[in-house]
Amino acid sequence: MNADSRLLIDCRNVRKMFPDPAGVPFAAVDAVSFRLSSGEIVGLLGPDGAGKTTLIRLITGLMKPHEGSIFVLNLDSVKKSRAIQSSIGYMPQKFGLYEDLTVRENMELYARMHGVSGQDREKRFRSLLSMTSLERFTGRLAGKLSGGMKQKLGLCCSLISSPPLILLDEPTVGVDPLSRRELWNILGQFSHEEGVGVLVSTSYMDESAYCNRTLIMYQGRLLVDAPPADVIARAEGMCVTVQTPEKINTRQFQSRLSAMPGIINATPQGGTVRIILPPDHPTRQKLEEYHPQPGSPDFSDGFMTLLAEQTDPAPEDVPVPEGKPLPEQAAEGDVVIRVTDLVRRFGNFTAVNHVSFSVRKGQVFGLLGPNGAGKSTTFRMLCGLLPATSGTLNVAGADLRTAAARARRKVGYVAQKFSMYGMLTTRQNLEFxxxxxxxxxxxxxDAIQAMEEEFRLTPYMDSPAAHLPGGYKQRLSMACGLLHSPDILFLDEPTSGADPLARRDFWLRINSLAEKGVTIIITTHFLGEAEFCDNMLIMMDGTTLAEGSPDEIRKHAPPREDGAPASLEDAFLAITEQYMKKGGENS
Structure with a gap:
């Protein structure tokens, strides 16, 4: 910390209480203390329900603590809440853009709200628009922007008044890797050039690399306040990689390993599985038959190790596939989804441009691409929610142009945003x-009882869906999508905003369904999850850029300077950047 740095946040023993579903008080934020100074970027991480959003709202003065004190810019958060709110930049999870106003009009509105006018305003606009590459889109309605562009505009509006401190609550949820990297580069510029202090909550472990320090919360408590390197060091000596046996699907092999005692985490990487396991654990002996090789830990490994010290890391009541051998190629008759020359236009705009692919029974197939690539439009057409302009879609043996209703009876759908009826209870949603x-x-x-048991919903069966913790909202969405035992399950960004623990348990469930023959179609911005896919399609500007297995996609990545194997994120960025250099336009 520089000698001339200014203290921006000073939290001391802060506690905030809320009632649980039974009305019993619990500490959402429990005796939390930390400081943040100018020029620092501090990441706030933790599982769903850890207290991250509550802590940020306490710092802004939108909530009052029951105990402790918070000083922001040397102002008391309780006595001077309005002064704090007018002096800082704050970007909540659902930032208040006005979708019927243009990019320019949104910025002008926020400038007036913060008293920024004249030459100062125009200079600030030019700087922000240039930094976020939004200059060409000032006349576009905010509602017509892609998800990544909306986040950039929200950041612009938060920074119009040149605040010394900015608080961001999950700003990159549902944003593709390319846009996420751009957002972090913008934050880095403001921190370095203007000395802005930044507190940002995130569910993406790799984003810790952009932070000077990380705060890790669990059940309201602050477990760690340290540089990312210190968190990574917690998993030193615990990372090993094992080769998937022949004729066994890597995804299934990963699920079986996850269920072994002591294994904190297991993730597929090509034809191998990467495992986090204490060096002296007896399970190490059982892994010898797979010829384990030592690996280097990352932040996610340290994070999972830390949480394992707080609780039993074993997946809770999640079915584990038996790991039946799978043939390398299924017969042509096993194709359950066939898309040929698919086109969708909205007026003069082509959202999906002659896309073709097929998916076999029991496969996990990923649709990937930057925000605005056309994958959500493709996804909606596959579900029968949107008609195609031209081309054919055959789903579960039915042509969606002529027999959409028959096809829909064989599919389940889990929307990107929680789409249950909030005022109905969990039980009433399942019944509906x-x-x-x-x-x-x-x-x-029988179906409702089976879903209640499968997803461990019993404690919340009579609670309104709107009041469920985020993880249980996801469970309820999955339960409703699986009630009728569909042959095909569509999942639109199902783990958006979920922490590594929740993602691990989610994928164990998906692997179990796939082994039973359910076909999974999933969109995701989390490239680590794409490793679980058997095949994937990468789109941009409505066109197909690449298609294949994770190993085939990885071949598009250039060699890494550190000699480590290329990741899917390396390949994704290489594929999309090459397309843009050839004249493609990410609009």
């Missing part, structure tokens, strides 16, 4: 969706 699928009597009762 069972009725929508035409289920009645004993079939309906």
């Amino acid at each position: 969706f069972a009725g929508a699928y035409g289920m009645a009597g004993k079939e309906r009762k």
Whole structure:
């Protein structure tokens, strides 16, 4: 910390209480103390429900602590909350852009709200628009921007008043890797050039690399306040890589390893599985048959190791696939989704441009691409929610142009945003969706009971869906999508904003479904998750840039300077950047 740095946040023993679903008080933020100074970028991480959003809202003065004190810019957060709010930049999870106003009009509105006018305003606009590459889009309605561009505009609006401190709550959730990197570069510029202090919560472990320090919360408590390197060091000597046996699907092999005692985490990487396991654990002996090789830990490994010290790291009641051998190629008759020359236009705009691919029974197929690439439009057409302009879609043996209703009865759908009825209880939501699928009597009762047990929803069956913790909202969405035992399950950004623990348990469930023959179509911005896919399609500007298995996609990445194997994120960035250099335009 520089001698001339200014203290911007001073939290001392802060506690905030809330009632749980039974009305019993619990500490959402429990005796948290930390400081943040000018020019620092501090990352705030933790599992769902750890208290990250509550802590940020306490710092802004939008909530009052029950105990402790918070000083922001040397102002008391309780007595001077309005002064704090007018002096800092704050970007909540759902930033308040006005979608019927243009980019320029949104910025002008926020400038007036913060009293920025005249030459100062125009100079600030030019700087922000240049830094975020939004100059060409000032006349576009905010509602017509891609997700990544909306986040950039939200950041511009938060920084118009040149605040000394900016607080961002999950700014990169649902944003593609290219846009995430751009957002962090912008934050780095403001921190370095203007001395802005930044506190940012994130669910992406790799984003810790952009932070000077990381704060890791769990059940309201602050477990760690340290540089990222210190967190990584917690997993030193615990990382090993094992080769997947022949004729076994790597995804299934990973699930079996995850269930072994002592294994904190296991992730597929090409034809190998990367494992985090204490060096002296007896399970090490059982891994010898797979010829384990030592590996280097990353921040996610240190994070998972830290959480394992707080709780049992074993997956909770998640079914584990048996790991039946799979043939390298299924017969042509096993193709359950076939897309040929698919086109979708909105007026003069072509959102999907002659896309073709096929998916076999029991496969996990990923649709990837930057925000605005056309994958959500493709996804909606596959689900029968949007008609194609031209081309053919055959899903579950039915042509969606002529038999959409018949195809929809064989599919389940989990939306990107929580789409259950918030005022209905968990039980009422399950009953409603069972009725929508035409289920009645004993079939309906048995299906609801099976989902209640499968997803461990019993504690929340009579709670309004809107009040469920984020992880349980995801469980309820999955339960409703699986009630009628569909042949095909569509998942739109299902783990957006989820922490590594929740993602691990989610993928164990998906692997189990795939082994039972359910076909999974998933969109995701989390490239680490794409390793779980058997095949994937990368799109940009509505066109196909690459298609293949994770290993085939990885071949597009240039060699890394450190000699480490290329990641899917390396390949994704290389593919999209090469396309843009050839004249493609990410609009």
